[in-house]
Amino acid sequence: DAGITQSPRHKVTETGTPVTLRCHQTxxxxxxxxxxxxxxxxxxxxxxxYGVKDTDKGEVSxxxxxxxxxxxxxxxxxxxxxxxQTSVYFCAISEYSGRQETQYFGPGTRLxxx
Amino acid sequence: GENVEQHPSxxxxxxxxxxxxxxxxxxxxxxxxxxYKQELGxxxxxxxxxxxxxxxxxxxxxxxxxxxxxxxxxxxxxETQPEDSAVYFCAAPIGGSQGNLIFGKGTKxxxxx
Numbered sequence: 301d302a303g304i305t306q307s308p309r310h311k312v313t314e315t316g317t318p319v320t321l322r323c324h325q326t327x328x329x330x331x332x333x334x335x336x337x338x339x340x341x342x343x344x345x346x347x348x349x350y351g352v353k354d355t356d357k358g359e360v361s362x363x364x365x366x367x368x369x370x371x372x373x374x375x376x377x378x379x380x381x382x383x384x385q386t387s388v389y390f391c392a393i394s395e396y397s398g399r400q401e402t403q404y405f406g407p408g409t410r411l412x413x414x
Numbered sequence: 415g416e417n418v419e420q421h422p423s424x425x426x427x428x429x430x431x432x433x434x435x436x437x438x439x440x441x442x443x444x445x446x447x448x449x450y451k452q453e454l455g456x457x458x459x460x461x462x463x464x465x466x467x468x469x470x471x472x473x474x475x476x477x478x479x480x481x482x483x484x485x486x487x488x489x490x491x492x493e494t495q496p497e498d499s500a501v502y503f504c505a506a507p508i509g510g511s512q513g514n515l516i517f518g519k520g521t522k523x524x525x526x527x
Contacts, residue, residue, distance in 0.1 A: 343517040405450075
């Protein structure tokens with residue numbers, strides 16, 4: 301499982317409340333990613349990080365912010381949750397073997413915004 | 415923008431038959447093409463990948479082929495088994511960078527015993 305954990309695994313919240321999801325990795329990977337998965341859309345990249353305090357936007361970044369103050373933790377925040385942000389959120393890391401990179405996923409967080 | 419198209423969206427086969435899933439990509443600089451399998455309620459798991467310096471890669475019953483000229487790649491599963499039933503996703507990097515992947519929308523494979 302590439303040493304990736306996500307918390308919480310399930311969350312129900314109300315529209316307008318802030319929500320923070322945590323991705324934690326134990327193997328000192330430099331690159332980390334947040335995706336959302338919705339029926340009919342596959343996996344879409346929200347934000348990614350290429351080092352401590354180094355982050356950038358992905359395909360669907362509106363309404364989300366991220367922070368990475370330590371190598372092992374990548375946080376995804378929904379400042380004011382909306383029903384359209386109901387989704388399954390996956391964190392991923394990139395593992396390098398020589399110059400080749402492979403991406404592995406965490407177990408996911410199911411978020412329901414009422 | 416960059417795009418990955420995946421077909422079919424659903425595929426039903428009899429146990430023992432072969433299954434083929436096809437993806438096309440738009441960025442000619444892409445050089446890495448992974449395939450993920452996702453069982454219901456689980457995380458996507460990497461099952462095979464191919465890099466642009468080869469045209470085909472095999473791992474037991476699964477294989478991936480790549481045609482860079484036509485910008486398409488395919489997943490082949492032979493001698494399918496019920497445990498192959500899952501959703502399969504292809505992906506390709508944005509702007510040639512391996513890390514930022516664009517995923518196809520998935521193929522739900524059902525293998526009937």
